[in-house]
Amino acid sequence: xxxxxxxxxxxxxxxxxxxxxxxxxxxxxxxxxxxxxxxxxxxxxxxxxxxxxxxxxxxxxxxxxxxxxxxxxxxxxxxxxxxxxxxxxxxxxxxxxxxxxxxxxxxxxxxxxxxxxxxxxxxxxxxxxxxxxxxxxxxxxxxxxxxxxxxxxxxxxxxxxxxxxxxxxxxxxxxxxxxxxxxxxxxxxxxxxxxxxxxxxxxxxxxxxxxxxxxxxxxxxxxxxxxxxxxxxxxxxxxxxxxxxxxxxxxxxxxxxxxxxxxxxxxxxxxxxxxxxxxxxxxxxxxxx
Numbered sequence: 001x002x003x004x005x006x007x008x009x010x011x012x013x014x015x016x017x018x019x020x021x022x023x024x025x026x027x028x029x030x031x032x033x034x035x036x037x038x039x040x041x042x043x044x045x046x047x048x049x050x051x052x053x054x055x056x057x058x059x060x061x062x063x064x065x066x067x068x069x070x071x072x073x074x075x076x077x078x079x080x081x082x083x084x085x086x087x088x089x090x091x092x093x094x095x096x097x098x099x100x101x102x103x104x105x106x107x108x109x110x111x112x113x114x115x116x117x118x119x120x121x122x123x124x125x126x127x128x129x130x131x132x133x134x135x136x137x138x139x140x141x142x143x144x145x146x147x148x149x150x151x152x153x154x155x156x157x158x159x160x161x162x163x164x165x166x167x168x169x170x171x172x173x174x175x176x177x178x179x180x181x182x183x184x185x186x187x188x189x190x191x192x193x194x195x196x197x198x199x200x201x202x203x204x205x206x207x208x209x210x211x212x213x214x215x216x217x218x219x220x221x222x223x224x225x226x227x228x229x230x231x232x233x234x235x236x237x238x239x240x241x242x243x244x245x246x247x248x249x250x251x252x253x254x255x256x257x258x259x260x261x262x263x264x265x266x267x268x269x270x271x272x273x274x275x276x277x278x279x280x281x282x283x284x285x286x287x288x289x
Contacts, residue, residue: 020247022210022221023194025162025178037161037177040197045151047202049235052152053093057264059232061089061148062285065256071245077136078217079254082106083122084140086259090272090281091145093152098145099272099281110275113141121275132215139186139213146185146193147224147241150204154193157181164194173199174206186213194223203229203236208246221247233263260285 045051052059067081085104091097095115102109107123118141120127120134127134146153164176174196184191191213196206206225211217222245226238239258245251262285271279 020221020250022192022247023164023176023178023208025164029163029165031163031166035163035175037163040163040175040202041151041154041158041161041177041179041195043202044195044197044204045155047236048151048204049233051155052149052235053096053156055093055233055235057092058267059091059093060260060262060265060281060285061087061091061258062260063087063089063256064259065241065254067254068252070251071253075216077132078140078214080109080133080136080140083109088277088284089144089148090267090277091149092267093149097269097272098141099277100141100144101277108276109137111137111141112272113138113145119273124275126275135187136214136216137186139188139211139217142185142213143209143211146207146209147226148237150195150207150226150238154179154181154195157183166199167196172205175199184212185209188213204238219248220245222253228257230258230261232261237261260287262286 064086066085067079072079072081081104083104083106084102086102088101090099098113100111102111110121112119118134118138120137158179159182160180162178164178167174167176177195177197179193179195181191181193183189191210194208195204196208197203198205204226206223208221208223210221222243224241224243226240227242228238228240229236230239241256243254245253265280267279267281271277271281
């Protein structure tokens with residue numbers, strides 16, 4: 001589909017579906033439990049094992065999933081479904097190095113994100129920093145780091161937190177916290193995330209986020225629900241995910257799950273730089289502990 005055709009399709013869908021607004025803070029709301037947004041968030045962070053950035057080792061993840069056809073048509077660059085089906089991911093919390101090899105029917109996509117840079121290769125060929133594929137990848141790479149390590153990601157980017165009215169779904173109660181992030185996802189200065197936090201367990205159930213970091217997603221918002229969790233060392237990490245577009249249209253977008261996870265290989269910068277993994281980063285992630 002050409003860029004012009006995608007633009008026309010997006011405009012038509014918006015016109016037919018109308019606008020679904022992202023949640024906003026309301027003034028004057030009082031809560032019977034007297035708890036603040038920051039207090040609820042800190043309990044959530046503790047329930048997940050604390051700040052993962054304090055972990056001295058490395059975390060290695062493998063995933064598999066599927067993209068729904070509608071999102072592939074309206075957001076082909078962002079979904080990148082020819083490459084982003086399975087993944088091998090390497091994360092070093094102490095400095096934020098996050099390297100991913102995506103694989104799909106079109107081949108391999110390799111991404112290395114550090115605190116100050118992002119490098120993207122498709123089938124071994126580097127992509128320019130100002131290419132739309134690099135810009136969209138910066139946004140999705142940040143988003144997936146939040147999906148995997150949610151409370152810790154929020155802790156280091158949130159500039160403000162506000163409590164929203166509670167929610168009830170499928171027989172469970174959820175405390176909702178609206179967090180303003182700076183920087184946002186990818187090249188966005190600011191984004192916003194609503195955290196759905198289980199009132200009983202303090203686990204993160206869902207994140208509902210804006211996507212201001214790429215030109216075709218500005219004004220859109222999506223949510224990702226965490227359907228299962230896995231204990232990895234001292235940390236509780238999600239292991240099954242479901243993502244939906246919530247506005248300006250409502251469609252299922254992506255489902256994926258953890259197929260393997262291991263920790264503390266001791267890989268180095270040299271093992272994840274370049275156009276693919278090497279050394280101690282190379283072996284596939286083992287079955288989840």
